[in-house]
Amino acid sequence: MRYQIVLTGVGGQGTIFLVKLLAQCALNKGIDFIGTETHGMAQKGGTVISYLKIGDFKAPLVGEGQADLLLGLYPTETLRFLHYLKPEGYIVTNIEDDFPEVNGFNVFTVKASELAVKGEVNPKSLNVFILGYALKVIENFPFSKEEVEKAIVELNPKFADVNIEALNKGFLTGCN
Secondary structure, three states: OOEEEEEEEEOOOOHHHHHHHHHHHHHHHOOOEEEEEEEOOOOOOOEEEEEEEEOOOOOOOOOOOOEEEEEEOOHHHHHHOHHHEEEEEEEEEEOOOOOOOOOOOEEEEEOHHHHHHOOOOOHHHHHHHHHHHHHHHOOOOOOOHHHHHHHHHHHOHHHHHHHHHHHHHHHHHHHO
């Protein structure tokens, strides 16, 4: 298996936690992985982009037009990094308003922030909610929901219940 993921958002949204979570899933399955991240302004609100390559890769950065998945926690950051996605790749992104039409990709949007404002999702777990949504809507995602749940417990047992609840809500939202 070879799968390349670009995750993006702004500081404080949990982009780096998602990379660690998916890396833990790969570790648990005994699959090779390599990843890295950059922190824009290294503060809340600065651009964060992270890369995770699952499979036999030598370098951590994803090249332009190579990503299988662009997972966006903030819509403008998702649009900023579209050039990493390969043709027919998947975009899964949080949106606040309408997302512009993007041709040549499989696009899935969810108004996760709106659900948090309504009290339906814990705002501190929006990143995991969006991952749960991605698990449902993406064909051939490298990990199952159960594998992600296990990794959540291993990485952050103190907040495992809240994060697993968010993961499941995202997954169920993907069913609609």
